[in-house]
Amino acid sequence: MKEVKCSVCGNETKCEQCGAESEKAEHLCLECYQKQGGKVKEGMHVCIPKEKVEEAYDKFLANMIQGASEEMWNAEKKKLKELSKQELSKTSFFEGARFMLAFMRRVSQESEKEK
Ligand SMILES: [Zn+2]
Numbered sequence: 001m002k003e004v005k006c007s008v009c010g011n012e013t014k015c016e017q018c019g020a021e022s023e024k025a026e027h028l029c030l031e032c033y034q035k036q037g038g039k040v041k042e043g044m045h046v047c048i049p050k051e052k053v054e055e056a057y058d059k060f061l062a063n064m065i066q067g068a069s070e071e072m073w074n075a076e077k078k079k080l081k082e083l084s085k086q087e088l089s090k091t092s093f094f095e096g097a098r099f100m101l102a103f104m105r106r107v108s109q110e111s112e113k114e115k
């Protein structure tokens with residue numbers, strides 16, 4: 001895995017895909033991706049290191065379990081149970097991450113409302 005520089009903040013992030021291919025593409029690190037609310041410019045690759053995805057996935061599951069009483073999460077929860085870690089890294093690495101981030105944001109918004 002190679003280090004690539006985020007085109008927005010300049011921080012280095014690891015990316016299997018960008019490391020293997022050309023260095024011309026623009027990269028976006030996970031932080032900037034979250035700051036931008038999940039919006040990605042065309043030609044930009046969101047570079048999320050695998051360990052970050054697993055970390056986020058673990059946090060996400062913990063969050064989910066904490067807020068498990070919400071009826072509105074039922075559909076998402078069901079989806080998640082079907083989504084194993086292996087599947088996440090194998091087939092839907094990026095989609096899985098995007099889904100997770102959106103869900104995490106919703107979870108944190110919900111928990112803030114409750115306070
Ligand atoms: Zn960045």
Ligand SMILES: [Zn+2]
Pocket residue numbers: 015016017018019027045046047048
């Ligand atoms: Zn990348």
